[in-house]
Amino acid sequence: MIIHEDFSLKNYNTFHFDVKSKYFAAPESSDQLADLLQNNIAKNEKILVLGGGSNILFTKDFDGLVIKPIIDNIKIIDSNDSTAWVEAGAGVEWDAFVAWAVDQNYAGVENLSLIPGNVGACPVQNIGAYGTEVKDIITHVNGVFLDSGESFSLKNKDCNFSYRNSIFKQELKDKTIITSVCFKLNKKHTFMLHYGDVKDMVDRLGGASLSNIRNAIISIRESKLPDHTIYGNVGSFFKNPVVSKSIANKIKDEYADAPVYDISETHSKLAAGWMIDQCHWKGKSLKNAAVHENQALVLINKTGKATGEEVLNLAAEIEDSVYKKFDVKIEKEVNVI
Structure with a gap:
């Protein structure tokens, strides 16, 4: 196959x-x-695996080999009256896969509509939105080890999934290339409508159905998030921090409108976007990088001339502001190169 040299990314x-x-x-x-x-x-150079490029922040050229798998097949592995087991290639655009599942009347991914990126990246980040995480529907992750070229197939339980995390960001970071992901989708539908404005929007569209949920979430996301073809961005730049309930309760006592989501008996999730907004960053710029005016979680290449270093410097200023105000550290979701 063709290996390009001095290739623009x-x-x-x-x-x-x-x-x-x-x-x-x-x-x-x-x-x-x-x-x-x-x-x-491949044997002698550093390797970077690139998916849709929607969760990466380049601060410089990459002195090595970038591999972008474009394996783009979707196939039904097995099926019965209630369930369909589906395998999707790593190069399939994630939202195209969601659209395919909804068209097939398979439930499970509709709440993850319009998330940028490719299927191969979804288990790495354990993508999630509107009350759904992809770990809840993944059965297996298939790929190869970079050092040996040997193939592997990891079951869900071996992927060590947690909030925006997996074995592919920890023990297997930079050691594998995912080639396909297998999902368990439902023919019998249970709708997830309680998160944010989803139910109200679905009701306005005529009631709960897979297509209405997908359309509602697309509408909500488009109203809050900028189109990366207009303002370069990676969607949510920061993770929502998970803290002890004592810290969450302290913040809630001081700020009655603070969004707090209980995730266990001991820990709660805070809304990073709300915290950044409380620090008055929404719409502000630092050189050519800026915080989006409608969503404080999103950093943008406002002028089209921003560098990765400028975005990184803006992120550091935001992290410092949030820590000083709330005594909570927020972490980047994006991978910095």
Whole structure:
């Protein structure tokens, strides 16, 4: 397969930073990927696996090989009266997969509509939105080890999923390439409507159905989040912090309108966007980088001329403000290169 040299990544990251990789390859199948990993370039260079480029912040050129799997098949592995087991290639655009599932009348992913990125990245980050996390529907994650080229298939329980986290961000970070993900989807529908404005929007669209939930969430997300083709961004830049209930209760006592979500008997999740907004960052700029005026969780390449360093500096200022005001550290969701 073709290995490109001195390759521009401007169209392969949603911040649209004009950075380059020393080498670039886009395998279209597991066999092509296996062949690529036997190449001397792959054996001797640093490797970066790139999905949709929607969760990465380039601060410089990448001095190595960027591999972007474009394995884009979707197939039904098995099915019965209540369940469909589906395998999707790593290169399938995530929202295209959600649209496919809804068209098939399969439930489970509709609340994850319009999340940017590809299927291969969804287990790494354990993507989630509107009361749903992808860990709840993943059965297996398939891929290969970078060092040996050997294939693997990890069951859900072995992926160590937690909030915006997985084994692929911890023990297996930079050690694997995901080739496909297997999902368990439901033919019998149980709707998740309690989060945010979803129920009100679904009711306005005519009531609960997979298509109405998808359309409602698309509408909500589009009203809050900027189009990356207009303002380069990666969606939510920060994780919602998980803190002890004592800290959450202290914040709630001081700020009655603070969004607090109990996630266990001992811990609660806070809304990072609300905290950033309380620090008056919404709409503010630092050089060519800015906080989106409608959603404080989103940092944007406002002028189209921002650098990764400018976005990183803005993020550091925001983190410092939140810590000083709330004594809570917020973490980046994005991967910094």
